[in-house]
Amino acid sequence: MTNYTLKVTEIRRETDDTITLCFKQPGLKKIKYIAGQYLTLIFRINGRRYIRPYSFSSCPGVDSFLEVTIKRVENGLVSNHINDMVKVGDSIEAMPPMGDFIFEPNDDLTDVYFWGVGSGITPLISIIKHILNSTEHINVHLNYGNKNQETTIFKDQIEALKTNYAERLTIRHFHTKLVLDEGNPYLIQGRIDQAKALSILDAKLDPNCCSHYICGPTGLKESVKSAIQTKFGRLINVYSEDFELVKDPKDFIDIHTQQIALTFEGKLHKLEIAKGKTILEAALDADIELPYSCQTGNCSTCKGKVMNGAIKMIGLTKERNDLEEDEYLLCCSHPLTENVQIEIQN
Structure with a gap:
């Protein structure tokens, strides 16, 4: 496996604890990736090697840079190092793109539902941009949970997508720390639980014509999958990205x-x-x-x-x-x- 050396061209501040690293494509051997995959970065910190995978938040054919978004994790050695120490102009070693959390198209598909919490939005935004840019008939539904508006990663980017694709993109924000705004039906108080997921799923929708992409904690995955199972009687076209091993x-x-x-x-x-x-x-x-x-x-x-x-x-x-x-x-x-x-x- 041949690694790459990528130069940081821009660092974009998304929230108080989250940044996006924008890398310039290598001059000779371009990096090819699929929306939803991840890029594995390699760091040396105090003499020890650390390797961490980060999902692409960019989309090939849409964004000019290779972009990965990193949220600061409490006591997270690498995430804190990236947020505090990486500067524009730095060169970072990276492994080739990997991952199978990618869009699976089929001719019958009419609606795609995305379910994410916090930094789980990262691969979702990449796939959303791909679908909106490469298809004309697929409706996209983003259900995204955060504490409040200030902690919402890609807030401006999501609003821009909503403006550009108003007829095909539906966005529902779930805020756990919020005074409910009765005038905004797409701003929902609380977490994405099974009951809320059930209320979002259209009973008239053919399960063969929709798919679901889930990225977030175990509780989110269980809630959404339970809702899909309850609504349609089976799990079909359901994909999830796993950031941690679940150990019993x-x-x-x-x-x-x-x-x-x-x-x-x-x-x-x-x-x-x-x-x-x-x-x-x-x-x-x-x-x-x-x-x-x-x-x-x-x-x-x-x-x-x-x-x-x-x-x-x-x-x-x-x-x-x-x-x-x-x-x-x-x-x-x-x-x-x-x-x-x-x-x-x-």
């Missing part, structure tokens, strides 16, 4: 602290994997710079081959049929036996 404590009953052997770049490492820690986390803590990207089991960057012993993947939200029987994603893998041997093949 019951999955760890048979997991214990174990020693493993890990071979990487021809060197053998002995690692202790504490219960609850993934093999990738333990390796990074030991300053072994394994390849990785999403850390949610959605890509294959951290794939390893089990040569001996048994391990278990925990927290996957999407079934992976592309892995061989002895291949595992180390970002969500935990040893089951004490004789585990893993090889990272370049």
Whole structure:
């Protein structure tokens, strides 16, 4: 995998705790991506390498820059570093675009619903711009939750889209900290829960003619999916982006602290994997710079081959049929036996 070096051309302030990094396309080898995918950035902070994936907020064919939007996370080392330290003119290493949270067109599609909270808007805005620009018949419905107007990322950009595509774009803002404005039916107080999602879905709509894109916390996904299931009797054309692994404590009953052997770049490492820690986390803590990207089991960057012993993947939200029987994603893998041997093949 060949990485890129991208130069920061502009830094756009979206909210008090969120910025957009605008990168100039490389001169020789242009970066090709699909709306909804993510760009993985690599940083060195105090001598240690950190890798973080950030969804594109730009749209190919619409925006001239490659843009990713980063919200400051409490105690988030990398997000705080980006918000505080990155400057215009800086060069940042990036991995090729990845991700399958992309628009899936079909001839019957008439309506696309987007459900997001906070920074979950990032891939959604990219896909929305793509649909509005590349189609003429698809109606777009954006349902977006925030604390208030001041914390709404892309507020001006969303309003501009509404002006330009008034007949096809419906926007509903959900604010948890707000004095209700009775004169604005598209400004709704509270969170996007199942009841509110149900009230938005048109009962006359054919579920085969609409699709749903969800990006936000687990509660949002559960609420929206429950509403879709209740309204239409089934889940169809529903896509979600996952920023974190969902771990059930019951999955760890048979997991214990174990020693493993890990071979990487021809060197053998002995690692202790504490219960609850993934093999990738333990390796990074030991300053072994394994390849990785999403850390949610959605890509294959951290794939390893089990040569001996048994391990278990925990927290996957999407079934992976592309892995061989002895291949595992180390970002969500935990040893089951004490004789585990893993090889990272370049």
